[in-house]
Amino acid sequence: MSDWIDIAALDDVPQRGARVVKTLAGCVAVFRTATDEVYALNNSCPHKGGPLAEGIVHGDKVTCPLHNWVFSLETGQAQGADDGRVETYPATVENGRILLDKAALNRRSAA
Amino acid sequence: MKQKLIIIGAGMATGRALETLLDTAPDAYDVILFNAEPRGNYNRIMLSPVLAGDKTYAEIETHTPQWYADNGVTCRFGERIAGIDRAAKTVTAQNGDVLSYDKLMFGTGSNPFIIPLPGHYLEGVIAYRDLEDTERMMGLGPDNTCVVIGGGLLGLEAAAGMAARGVKVTVVHIMGHLMERQLDEAAGYLLRKALVDKGITIKCSANSKEILGKDGHVRALLLDDGTELPCDLLVMAVGIRPNVALAAEAGLAVGRGIHVDDQMVTSDADILAVGECVEHDGAIFGLVAPLYDQARVAAKTLLGEAATFVQKELSTKLKVTGCDLFSAGDFADGDGREDIVFRDPGRGVYRRLVIENDIIIGAVMYGDTADSNWFFGLIRDKTDIARMRDTLIFGPAYQGGTPLDPLAAVAALPRDAEICGCNGICKGQIEDAITAGATDLGAVKATTKASASCGSCTGLVEQVLAVTLGDDFVLPAAASICACADMTHEDVRRMIKSRHLTSMPAVWQECGWKTSCGCHVCRPALNFYLLADWPLEYADDPQSRFINERKHANIQKDGTFSVVPRMWGGITTPDELRAIADAADKYAVPTVKVTGGQRIDLLGVRGEDLPAIWADLNAAGMVSGHAYSKGLRTVKTCVGTDHCRFGTQDSTGLGIKLEKTLWGAWTPHKLKLGVSGCPRNCAEATCKDIGVVCVDSGYQISIGGAAGMDVRETDLLVQVPSEREAIDVIKAITQLYRENARYLDRIYKWMSKVGADWIKERVVDDLEGRAALIAGFELSQSIYRRDPWADHVQQKAQSYQPLATLQMEAAE
Numbered sequence: 001m002s003d004w005i006d007i008a009a010l011d012d013v014p015q016r017g018a019r020v021v022k023t024l025a026g027c028v029a030v031f032r033t034a035t036d037e038v039y040a041l042n043n044s045c046p047h048k049g050g051p052l053a054e055g056i057v058h059g060d061k062v063t064c065p066l067h068n069w070v071f072s073l074e075t076g077q078a079q080g081a082d083d084g085r086v087e088t089y090p091a092t093v094e095n096g097r098i099l100l101d102k103a104a105l106n107r108r109s110a111a
Numbered sequence: 112m113k114q115k116l117i118i119i120g121a122g123m124a125t126g127r128a129l130e131t132l133l134d135t136a137p138d139a140y141d142v143i144l145f146n147a148e149p150r151g152n153y154n155r156i157m158l159s160p161v162l163a164g165d166k167t168y169a170e171i172e173t174h175t176p177q178w179y180a181d182n183g184v185t186c187r188f189g190e191r192i193a194g195i196d197r198a199a200k201t202v203t204a205q206n207g208d209v210l211s212y213d214k215l216m217f218g219t220g221s222n223p224f225i226i227p228l229p230g231h232y233l234e235g236v237i238a239y240r241d242l243e244d245t246e247r248m249m250g251l252g253p254d255n256t257c258v259v260i261g262g263g264l265l266g267l268e269a270a271a272g273m274a275a276r277g278v279k280v281t282v283v284h285i286m287g288h289l290m291e292r293q294l295d296e297a298a299g300y301l302l303r304k305a306l307v308d309k310g311i312t313i314k315c316s317a318n319s320k321e322i323l324g325k326d327g328h329v330r331a332l333l334l335d336d337g338t339e340l341p342c343d344l345l346v347m348a349v350g351i352r353p354n355v356a357l358a359a360e361a362g363l364a365v366g367r368g369i370h371v372d373d374q375m376v377t378s379d380a381d382i383l384a385v386g387e388c389v390e391h392d393g394a395i396f397g398l399v400a401p402l403y404d405q406a407r408v409a410a411k412t413l414l415g416e417a418a419t420f421v422q423k424e425l426s427t428k429l430k431v432t433g434c435d436l437f438s439a440g441d442f443a444d445g446d447g448r449e450d451i452v453f454r455d456p457g458r459g460v461y462r463r464l465v466i467e468n469d470i471i472i473g474a475v476m477y478g479d480t481a482d483s484n485w486f487f488g489l490i491r492d493k494t495d496i497a498r499m500r501d502t503l504i505f506g507p508a509y510q511g512g513t514p515l516d517p518l519a520a521v522a523a524l525p526r527d528a529e530i531c532g533c534n535g536i537c538k539g540q541i542e543d544a545i546t547a548g549a550t551d552l553g554a555v556k557a558t559t560k561a562s563a564s565c566g567s568c569t570g571l572v573e574q575v576l577a578v579t580l581g582d583d584f585v586l587p588a589a590a591s592i593c594a595c596a597d598m599t600h601e602d603v604r605r606m607i608k609s610r611h612l613t614s615m616p617a618v619w620q621e622c623g624w625k626t627s628c629g630c631h632v633c634r635p636a637l638n639f640y641l642l643a644d645w646p647l648e649y650a651d652d653p654q655s656r657f658i659n660e661r662k663h664a665n666i667q668k669d670g671t672f673s674v675v676p677r678m679w680g681g682i683t684t685p686d687e688l689r690a691i692a693d694a695a696d697k698y699a700v701p702t703v704k705v706t707g708g709q710r711i712d713l714l715g716v717r718g719e720d721l722p723a724i725w726a727d728l729n730a731a732g733m734v735s736g737h738a739y740s741k742g743l744r745t746v747k748t749c750v751g752t753d754h755c756r757f758g759t760q761d762s763t764g765l766g767i768k769l770e771k772t773l774w775g776a777w778t779p780h781k782l783k784l785g786v787s788g789c790p791r792n793c794a795e796a797t798c799k800d801i802g803v804v805c806v807d808s809g810y811q812i813s814i815g816g817a818a819g820m821d822v823r824e825t826d827l828l829v830q831v832p833s834e835r836e837a838i839d840v841i842k843a844i845t846q847l848y849r850e851n852a853r854y855l856d857r858i859y860k861w862m863s864k865v866g867a868d869w870i871k872e873r874v875v876d877d878l879e880g881r882a883a884l885i886a887g888f889e890l891s892q893s894i895y896r897r898d899p900w901a902d903h904v905q906q907k908a909q910s911y912q913p914l915a916t917l918q919m920e921a922a923e
Binding site for chain 2: 007014019020021022033034049055056059060098105
């Protein structure tokens with residue numbers, strides 16, 4: 001059973017955009033696609049630590065702003081020839097609010 | 112002995128339940144039917160054809176008074192229920208009658224949602240729900256104007272119905288495209304185009320602010336951008352809410368709707384509910400198919416038979432004449448999901464299938480929905496489509512046969528088949544030209560003009576070449592804009608201009624994009640092309656910009672940003688320097704550097720601090736230096752006649768004037784200028800994108816310099832006698848570059864493609880053309896010549912902050 005925490009309104013994140021949530025263990029990027037899916041990923045590219053929340057969102061992917069690595073928002077997997085993975089966290093939308101899974105974020109803080 | 116059944120609400124769901132009940136066991140119940148509307152059950156879905164004049168009320172009446180009489184149903188229409196006593200199992204009617212029941216069924220339907228805008232109570236503000244609303248709309252004619260708030264299914268049907276009566280209709284929709292819950296952007300674009308052709312004005316991304324009235328009657332809708340839309344009638348079609356008030360009052364379990372189980376029984380075993388008022392397994396219902404399923408289940412439950420309601424896949428069709436549109440299932444992007452997209456720009460056809468694990472899970476179709484039932488069947492039955500995948504998108508007619516060869520289709524065309532619609536060129540003419548020696552696309556274009564205008568037939572012309580030349584034809588490896596499209600940058604730019612494409616979904620559709628919404632390579636290019644060609648119609652899309660241009664600062668390798676305030680012509684003041692120094696202290700800027708463009712760079716500013724540091728710099732009179740943009744960067748100057756003993760003209764003054772004219776303009780790549788006061792060229796003007804070298808007799812303007820990856824001296828374009836003319840020529844060059852170059856080509860690269868002479872003809876020799884370029888530039892600058900920092904401080908500061916800050920304990 002997930003223990004969801006209310007983060008913000010869906011409309012606080014632009015479509016095809018992202019905002020960050022600060023945690024004690026660093027930033028989590030919360031993405032919103034053109035079709036209003038919401039994803040949460042570690043805000044750090046495994047290549048050179050680029051802030052993924054600043055990338056261009058297309059389909060269910062994001063392109064890192066530093067060197068154009070492309071990641072799946074759903075799996076965190078690097079696409080194409082690049083090799084790497086970004087940690088993903090459960091995220092959902094209920095009644096127009098973005099919710100993140102507390103336990104998953106806590107595990108992250110502990111790691 | 113007959114039991115007593117009381118039904119509250121004579122809508123489509125209870126109507127169907129009643130039919131099933133009476134068909135199966137006509138003698139099981141004595142039925143009393145209450146309805147707040149003063150009539151029985153009619154086909155509410157067909158109100159739109161009634162509105163449009165395609166049907167009459169009589170034709171959509173499902174149950175006539177005669178039907179109720181024949182079936183022994185006691186009708187109490189126009190009467191509400193005042194209360195329910197569940198312990199006594201009685202209901203109290205509005206007139207005080209107390210009636211007992213054995214079973215009670217709710218079919219209270221839904222209420223239209225009225226946005227509580229100021230003025231929503233005014234006369235002439237209505238919803239679109241029942242026959243009364245429809246009749247209000249039918250009372251309008253060609254002398255009337257109407258505003259519809261809501262670009263969903265219902266709002267658009269209302270708008271189209273009224274437009275068919277000659278009413279001037281404007282649809283105001285808060286989202287970026289129409290019917291966003293059922294359609295993706297591309298289909299939304301085609302729908303919009305069709306509705307605009309019907310004379311309907313569509314305003315998307317529009318926020319309503321207030322309903323304005325006069326003498327108690329609606330007069331206009333005011334948008335938050337200040338636009339006033341006059342109207343005689345305002346229709347709100349923004350959604351429905353299940354009507355649960357009576358059920359809640361009676362103490363039944365309600366959430367968004369009245370809670371029911373799989374047998375349509377509420378939290379009270381003797382009370383059922385069906386239709387739009389129910390909530391089943393978290394879902395509420397607005398389409399008719401599941402309501403009918405519920406009705407059948409409820410009827411069986413009443414008869415003590417086993418039945419279970421199961422939620423199914425739903426599909427949507429829009430009932431607007433001439434807009435063929437279909438959507439079903441889930442068409443959101445997702446990992447492991449693939450798109451098959453088919454677009455036929457010529458016929459306005461768009462089809463998109465979303466596939467996961469070789470099963471179609473969603474479909475959107477526009478323009479040709481003939482095969483929609485077949486696709487819907489594949490979705491519903493979860494059919495494995497692996498074997499027919501290659502031809503799947505073409506529909507059932509193309510399954511099972513041999514794969515089609517597109518070349519065979521072209522080879523089969525007769526000689527008089529038109530290939531290029533713009534220039535009226537037939538296949539025969541192209542074949543003749545090829546036989547006469549035009550063996551590549553460029554040559555065919557040059558000799559016949561085929562594909563030389565809008566370019567959309569380029570692929571066809573190439574196929575004619577391939578068919579005619581056989582193996583001798585090698586398809587040119589013209590690089591497409593990105594993997595999303597087959598067209599080159601140049602083709603896309605031509606299409607945007609010739610077809611008047613003013614939105615990204617329009618470009619995706621008309622240029623045959625293979626992805627649903629582009630990628631990080633094509634979107635910034637398209638965003639530039641659209642805003643450069645249609646400055647008034649197209650609104651800049653920050654989400655299609657690289658981070659530097661989205662946040663108006665340069666991202667650094669550690670995720671911090673650099674901030675460079677503008678110093679016009681490289682001139683600053685002690686006050687500005689003090690303000691910069693104060694800002695550097697206040698925001699703990701780790702590095703302060705003087706740039707090559709004669710200004711100061713504050714490096715290492717945290718993203719969250721950007722609005723604050725900008726506000727401080729703004730307060731000292733400074734604006735963004737656009738050091739991050741594909742746009743005007745700097746105009747480097749020397750001191751000229753002000754101080755220099757060699758200066759021939761006021762180079763600093765000209766530089767400042769140029770910078771104040773050009774700043775804020777977006778260009779294909781960065782644009783750097785230099786103005787030197789004499790041929791000693793201390794401002795290094797001859798390696799800039801545009802350089803001016805002052806001489807005693809005037810101003811030498813040269814273009815196409817480079818001092819980066821390539822190093823190149825500028826080519827002299829013209830010498831002009833006055834400062835005024837120098838500014839004019841430079842504005843015209845900038846606009847020509849904006850209108851024609853491909854995204855990410857600096858001027859020297861663009862010039863190597865079109866030739867310096869081509870540019871010279873247009874900005875030097877053709878004075879009318881120059882004036883038109885200047886006018887185009889000024890039009891665009893009327894929107895973009897402003898400080899984005901100040902705008903963001905005022906409007907977007909919050910978006911620079913974290914969405915939330917969590918102070919959580921480590922794992923317990």
